[in-house]
Amino acid sequence: MRLIEVLEPGLFTTVQDVGREGYGPLGVSPSGAADAVSLRIGNRLLGNAEGEAGLEMTLLGGTFALPDGAVLALAGSDFGATLEGKPVEMWTAFEAAPGQVLRFGPTRSGARCYLCVRGGVEVQLFLDSASTHILSGLGGHKGRALKKGDVLTIGLANRNEQKRTGKNACSTVGAGTVGKRRLSARALKELQPRKVLRVTPGPQSDWFSEAAKKIFYESTYRVAEESNLMGIRLQGGVIPARAGGEMISEGVSLGAVQVPEGGQPIILFVEQQTTGGYPKIANVISADFHSLGQLRPRDEIRFERVEWDTARTLLAKQEKLMASEELMREL
Amino acid sequence: MSSRSRIPFSTLFRLWGYTFASMETWRGEVARFQYSSDQSLLVYFDEQGEQKKTGGAKAPPVQSRITLRGNENVRRLLRLLELEPVPGVRNLHPAYCSLLVKFDAIRMRHEEVEGILRKYLERLKEVKLPEPRRVEIPVCYGGEFGPDLAEVCARRGITQARAIELHSSVEYVVYFLGFVPGFAYLGELPEELVTPRLAAPRNRVPAGSVGIAGNQTGVYPFATPGGWRLIGRTALKMFRADSDGLSLLSIGDRVRFTPISRERFATLESA
Structure with a gap:
């Protein structure tokens, strides 16, 4: 049994896979990787099933010892990783010898870096998923962020058993014997996180006046410090509330932009509440979800309205790239 | 493309041939569909009560009301979708008088999901809710x-x-x-x-x-x-x-x- 020892956990590091979809009737939101595209690529670089669990680090990474060695890949934002003091390249599979130490620092780009390992991080599944649900203290490693001294188990590589493909993942690549891989420059460019988030109208967009919508689409919003996996809180142009009455709670979707009293929007994120009573002015498109996962506090963003068909096309294009041969090349 | 519509066209056509008694079937299925995101849509039940079922082609953006009847329809649709899952539907978020249906947007379009759900709605009356605990x-x-x-x-x-x-x-x-x-x-x-x-x-x-x-x-x-x-x-x-x-x-x-x-x-x- 191969292990990962947590020497330093970093600011906020959790075990995440692509989430537990299908438990809305119990009030359980999917959670899962904040930037699922990066996690999926990290896994593919290693030949894992793309929905395999990895470590999600936030803003400041940790230090991990690998007493038995491992094949690893880093995806997402650059946290200045070093292996035994030598810089490690992002988006490329690499090998750690037994006893080596992998150290991360503060982010040099976006909010999250993924440490993926061949065989995946193995934890007891909760509702079919390894993802940590922080609010309820369920899933992942003991239902919480990692602490100094935690020891994680690395799964067996190339298992033939039916892997948790994550009902969330749109396609899956089986684990096979693969060499070392690197993400292609083209894919890296196309999957670059965006600061202009594309949205479709929310179910209550008609509740808002034209003036209110103009403020929403023309303002630059700042990501507030209080943002977390439940919601990304924004500060900027105040959106006037609609006159007349509260709405009745209804199901809310990932990426919904809700406008509470006070008019400062909140984007519902991976550990979202499953229902809510604030009107939604817009919804971030699926192809831009991974960009949400890379937003840091104080980042500035804007919203751009797109048509339903555009949203579909962009997602199809992204998934086509994710499934294509061009995504990565063998080293 | 309209993101909301009230009366299923298929129902309107079939209504001509229906007996008065079977109008009950039609009544039970009145629902409004609303796109929620590029991978989800909302089904609202019983928004305007018993009396105003017909109305214009485009529904006003009203909020749904909390009625036991509307909630029973939510539970019936949820039950039917749990008994006969629709391939490509990934999650369901029930609420007072609405159901959010999340689907795989690579496999399905809103219109297809709506079409399938409308067929389910026609059968709501036959759904037996489990005896409440x-x-x-x-x-x-x-x-x-x-x-x-x-x-x-x-x-x-x-x-x-x-x-x-x-x-x-x-x-x-x-x-x-x-x-x-x-x-x-x-x-x-x-x-x-x-x-x-x-x-x-x-x-x-x-x-x-x-x-x-x-x-x-x-x-x-x-x-x-x-x-x-x-x-x-x-x-x-x-x-x-x-x-x-x-x-x-x-x-x-x-x-x-x-x-x-x-x-x-x-x-x-x-x-």
């Missing part, structure tokens, strides 16, 4: 467990004893589970207890807290932020990862609260 929740009211009870009583001009009697006198329906795992939205609160939620939500509500907001009541399964007025606490675990059922309450259950003493609460808590 009856669950009793012991609550220690007031004091440190119910820090807002005094304020609720002052606002409504009733004694604490009366408030406790009222809250525990009704059999509530679990309209749905939402917000966080295992949080059951229960209704309806007796009119004398109806009080708006707190102007400023608490950052942390202790697990097991029993709250009221508007004409709803519920129990916080976990320590979370929350804006409902807290009137008591239960020692029961509302959501347990180690149990088969996970959530103590399920959609459609009937719930009663029983007042208990602090001593009894302590006993239950240590059990």
